[in-house]
Amino acid sequence: MNMYDAVRITSYLSDNGFISTEAEDDADIIILNTCYIREKASAKIFSELGRLKKLYVNKKKAVPIFAIIGCVAKAESENVFKRAPYVSIVLSSQKYHLLPSFLNKVIKDRNTPTPENKKKKNLHLIDVELSGLEKFDNLTPLKKSDKVAFIQVQEGCDNFCTYCVVPNTRGREVSRSIPSVIDEAKGLCDLGVVEINLLGQNVDSFNGVDENRKPSTLGDLIKRVAILPSVKRIRYTTSYPSKITDDMIELHRTEKKLMPLVYLPIQSGSNEILHKMNRKYTREKYLEIIEKLKSANPSIQISSDFIVGFPTETEEDFEATLDIVRKVKFIQCYAFKYSPRPNTPAAVMEGQIDNKVKADRLRRLQMELRKNQDAFNKSCVGKVMSVLFTEVSKVDTDFVVGKNEYLQPVIVKGDKSLLGTIRDVKITSGSYANLKGEIV
Ligand code: 5AD
Numbered sequence: 001m002n003m004y005d006a007v008r009i010t011s012y013l014s015d016n017g018f019i020s021t022e023a024e025d026d027a028d029i030i031i032l033n034t035c036y037i038r039e040k041a042s043a044k045i046f047s048e049l050g051r052l053k054k055l056y057v058n059k060k061k062a063v064p065i066f067a068i069i070g071c072v073a074k075a076e077s078e079n080v081f082k083r084a085p086y087v088s089i090v091l092s093s094q095k096y097h098l099l100p101s102f103l104n105k106v107i108k109d110r111n112t113p114t115p116e117n118k119k120k121k122n123l124h125l126i127d128v129e130l131s132g133l134e135k136f137d138n139l140t141p142l143k144k145s146d147k148v149a150f151i152q153v154q155e156g157c158d159n160f161c162t163y164c165v166v167p168n169t170r171g172r173e174v175s176r177s178i179p180s181v182i183d184e185a186k187g188l189c190d191l192g193v194v195e196i197n198l199l200g201q202n203v204d205s206f207n208g209v210d211e212n213r214k215p216s217t218l219g220d221l222i223k224r225v226a227i228l229p230s231v232k233r234i235r236y237t238t239s240y241p242s243k244i245t246d247d248m249i250e251l252h253r254t255e256k257k258l259m260p261l262v263y264l265p266i267q268s269g270s271n272e273i274l275h276k277m278n279r280k281y282t283r284e285k286y287l288e289i290i291e292k293l294k295s296a297n298p299s300i301q302i303s304s305d306f307i308v309g310f311p312t313e314t315e316e317d318f319e320a321t322l323d324i325v326r327k328v329k330f331i332q333c334y335a336f337k338y339s340p341r342p343n344t345p346a347a348v349m350e351g352q353i354d355n356k357v358k359a360d361r362l363r364r365l366q367m368e369l370r371k372n373q374d375a376f377n378k379s380c381v382g383k384v385m386s387v388l389f390t391e392v393s394k395v396d397t398d399f400v401v402g403k404n405e406y407l408q409p410v411i412v413k414g415d416k417s418l419l420g421t422i423r424d425v426k427i428t429s430g431s432y433a434n435l436k437g438e439i440v
């Protein structure tokens, strides 16, 4: 989601005459697009701000205009100015279309050398309202894109998992209209995009209206995107397990452009913990959904997210998580230590788990997850897989790198003429990190 926002922010700015630079010590403006999901991510913003400011002070250069965008901006709001007074702009993730006009105000203020301005403190501009779809009404066509692109189709979340800040930082669920998404998809096709990933915090709850103002499902949306001839692959992220509908499962049987990797965060394998997390499914229900998905399309594989050390998690609860990992054989996962977040119910629950225990469980879980990923990649050897090539290898320019249906990197001998094409590749070797193969 943040990557999508970053692409959009860059596009708004270049439409308004701003030019991006790779040199972090030679910019007039620095924008930090921020994440608040875990403590580590949000703490990083303030240390990063300090580090960047120091670069300029040490080189005796003017401190650039700093803008903080996204979930830290929403959550910390005016506090950002207290902690880092040299920041000029604070915008929530639903207000970044205001960035060009805010920047122009700050630039004008800095360039007006009146006696008052000299004495005046850094101008502080803030808008952290959650205004739903407003930012999408301001989308302008992108001028360039990678072959693989995201489209955000839904914003916010109504699930209120007890550990999660997203409902507070991104607000309530709202869905874009089908015509607005299709317009964006067509624009991406004109730029050569072949794979589209439809994004939403809770994408299965998509209910945007169609041309006749009729509410439509995620399945309806995927069918419309699939009609576009240039789109060869479709993914959707992120699913809330119990909200996957039978129609979506059926679509995995019938829609060949829909990739057979389903990202289905389970968080914990213990029913007790799932209940305390306010996740509205049990491990049994989760396994049932996977069974249905696999019976619709036997090539489906599952990826997931896990949180270890949620308040009151016992060794037995944790064993239930390890057990589900062994049963489902997820092929790619993210695992996190539970991080207490401000204004969430879990942060004040009794039974907070010691960090050492969390770290130990994380290590054990990651070992188990790695075994699955390793075994899956090895099982690919000898198979023919379809690969979308996106870049020349940075290690050896005689090779190109792409992603297979399951998002694993695949390396083959070849040159840049392969980029943007999807080819059948026979896998010749596989390790935890990547697969190697030959074009057939
Ligand atoms: N602590 C740890 N992990 C979290 N996630 C969300 N909130 C927290 C938290 N407070 C994880 C969940 C979610 C992913 C995006 O981040 O696993 O699926």
Ligand code: SF4
Pocket: 157, 158, 159, 160, 161, 164, 165, 166, 167, 201, 202, 240
């Ligand atoms: Fe957060 Fe996802 Fe739960 Fe929504 S469904 S509250 S985004 S973890």
